[in-house]
Amino acid sequence: MERRWKIKEPGDSAVVEALAGELNVDKIVANLLVQRGVDSFSSAKSFFRPSLDDLHDPFLMKDMDIAVDRLCKAIRSGERIMIYGDYDVDGTTAVALVFSFLRRYYQNLLFYIPDRYTEGYGISTKGIEAAADSGCSLIISLDCGIKAVNKIRYAKNFGIDFIVCDHHTPGEALPEALACIDPKRQDDTYPYKDLSGCGVGFKLLQAFCLHNGYPVEPLYKYLDLVAVSIAADIVPITGENRILAYYGLKQLNNDPGTGLKSIIHVSNMEGKELEMSDVVFKIGPRINAAGRIESGRDAVELLISGEEELAKSLSANINGHNEVRKDLDKKITDEALQLLINDPSQKERKSTVLFRPHWHKGVIGIVASRLMDKFYRPTVIITESQGLATGSARSVEGFDLYSAVESCSDLLISFGGHTSAAGLTMDIGNVELFAQRFEEWVEAHITPEQMIPQVEIDAEIRLKDINARLMRLLAQFAPFGPANQKPLFVTRRVIDYGTTKLVGKGRDHIKFELIEECSGAIVRGIGFSMKDHLTKIQSREPFDIVYSIEENVYNGVSSVQLMIKDLLFPY
Template sequence: MTYKWNYLTLTTDQKIKKDELTKEIQLDPVLIELLLKRGISSVEEAHKFLYPSLSDLHDPFLLPDMEKAIMRIEQAIGNKERILIYGDYDVDGTTAVSLVYKFLRKITNNIDYYIPDRYDEGYGISIQGIDYAVETGVKLIISLDCGIKAIKKVAYAKEHGIDFIICDHHMPDEELPDAVAVVDAKRADSIYPYNELSGCGVGFKLVHAFSIRNGLSFSDIEPLLDLVAVSIAADIVPITGENRVMMHFGLKRLNSNPSFGLRGIIEICGLSKKTITVNDIAFKIGPRINASGRMMNGKEAVDLMLASDMTQAREKAINIDKYNEDRRELDKRITDEAVDFVDNRFNIAEHKSIVLYNETWHKGIIGIVASRLTEKYYRPAIVLTKSGGLISGSARSVNNFDVYKAIEACKDILENFGGHTYAAGLTLKEENLHEFMRRFDEISFEGIESKMMQPQITVDAEISLNAITPKFVQGLSLFNPFGPENENPVFVTRGVQDAGGSKLVGRGFHHIKLELVDRTVSEPVQAIAFSSDTHFKKIKEKQPVDICYTIEENRHGGSSYTQLLIKDIMG
């Protein structure tokens, strides 16, 4: 795959600012440049970014309807009304339900939780869920990570004497459900300073507000930040502002004293003796939690996260891990089928997007398959299958193409849809399938430029190898945690050569373990380049090449060393 390297440069104003900040902040000038490229231009902003503090969290009562929500919860507790915590079946939804349920069950016994079945009920608030609430005497439903568009469902609940508090982070329509409270920072009338919270993050703000109102200490809710960190990493929301603060302290909790349930998953992932990172959550912990909702029912993930001891946690984590193994096998088979179809029966040159339908594909896997297609062909991808008499789909996108808006443009022929800029879901009737495919193809053809279909690497700075000192690496570590809108900085070094110890490694010998030097160093720098064996001959011949990479701390056997993670090689 040929990447295009895009270099970020400072504006004239930023260059002036760089000189000012370099005098005031004890940080390498290259790192000052990274701050400016992240929109941080003052000493105060830099301090908040580099040294996150819980005091930087915003007042939860600034969220729309938070006052109403807390008053209704207090009323329910005071009147001994039964409360149902309701959430989506993915990582964000199940962590949110676990967090709010954990908190409220210490205050009231009249509480239950509900996760809809992906296959029988689908995404969001369901009639079956409300019927369950009616049958069990529930008077208040608190929905998390869903509900913002559930106008008819909330009305149905109200007809049965059940109030709703909606805590969501998705984009609302013009009309809001007739709930007691609709807590969502994306509301048009919101004055909340940050609107990129995860669904679990909104749940945390709810319990924070309740704690403030009832004189509880923040230390009572701080342990719940491990769940928030998992949701932020798994739901791929920006790691900026409040999310950065909660992720920072959530990771600390995950690495020091996680809940029994998360500790069970950490053990099963083989992460017990390692420093857990955002990537570990995104690629190891998150998929296992998700596997429960994909293969069986998300309620099992909540059961795990609410485990009261390690025996229970390990037992449930083993079950979840088995679901994940099943999911991986299914994922590979369906991905292979989808790739085969695109390669042999889909004229990729004539399309700027991919929309595939197969009624036999497993609904729990189609989102993963869509991601794989987007990664392989660098086009927006929608994968559809049949479920409950309707067609359900998952969409993934490339940079600068808003797949949610593209799907929204077809809403007149959809039964339901929701999501974000780069990931969305939809449901439609079978008779509307071909029209939807035609329209989406037309929208993507008009909205996607050719350069958007070429994989690109954004380069933050060009440096020589002698710049990578222990002090530089320590300063760079302050930029953690990395994630969307705060990506791990990418550096370029030109004219590097093999120091003599580079070799092919891994199964099939497709990866290169590198020892590199340039004109500024004599001691080799360690590096790893995955799936880059085509460059090996040139490197062993000591031909100079240009590399772009991120800088990692590789921990192994109690020791650590700096390693370059090569993203691309040119020359």
């Protein structure tokens, strides 16, 4: 698939030059820092050496004092407290964090995860009634609740107070909870707005420790859960998230909780230095699979477990759920691809909307993402659930998916989401008309550029600029993720040195040895699934490459290797 290359605007040259001198680094590194908002010695020190001392005072968050006072009152009075969270990774890690830490000081706790299929996302009537039946007088909701106006009002009928800990954008009216802790509240002046749901739960516990004079260090042992939530929920790796992710990864690599340690084991990652990408592609999907296939409660049971044998059994069970999830994912994706291939009218469409009543609700979001990646157009995958059509939508970069769905709101029973992802429910009889109206809206509003995937490049450099010191400095930019992606570079006019060849079990990948025309510098690299380019590369025609700079270790010897992301033959 063709891709657009977009090179970021370079940082202010005077600032870059001054920073390079202050830090004794070359201008390539200084420019990358300035692009990330790091433009002074002190900010560079904070970037390269994150400190837990730089975490913000949690009481700067609106309603935090009210929440902590109510929590402490409940503990003093011996009240039963329910810890309530969503069924995805962010929600289950948040529940595991708050439940596990509070349990160190107080035992009259229980947790609740709603069922994806019978209750849906967020606060449910069934969950509130379960709290009432269990004698709970306080519910702490995590990663959900900020829009649950009617449900939280319903809880008042049972004399239940709510502390909402959420990170989603509130609606027009806040729920009538005792405290609504959400940095995205319009009236909240908290310095950092992009915490994960688990991150907001962490701030509540940080405030709890400060209020009671408890040491905060034991809380830091749970930062592995926070790091998992940050990676899986795709929040920016900036500010407080960068600090929490940095130390959370250290915890995950050096002394993970029993449950996470068992997930690392079943993921075959023991002994590997874990990065955020490992969480995204290995740990996160396994935790998510519990809620997709069975129950998110299984994930929490594993994450709060302190017994190795129990954790081993639970992680094997969750790993089994993940295998089922992968089979369903592949089967439904293949079926959806065939529907698109066999329908000639699909070639001219600007969107994809597919409906089959037998598709598994737990994986339609994944399928939507896969089809969107393949055809690069806004995609809605719909199945039947409890007599209604339920869909999951994904969008291309820069296109406002939420507005497209909202334009069909008269056909929908409910919908929600944001610019890049959404969920929706409608009568089955409305699916065909929805597909038509959705396509009309997309066609009228999407630009040609938005239908071509974009590769965002940090800077253009020469192969002769690449060395071991640059590689080591770039490694210190980690942890990587949104707003701090691994740097990508472009180099022009490289040619095959003569040893480039196919490698891998299926001989699908290319092992490069490239020489730069202007300098004669030679660098090795690897390009996955690029075998179709081999003949042209071996013709010795010059081409341009986009790549990241990686460390390759072979027989204990470290060397520089380029990870080739894309290439063009423009000459």
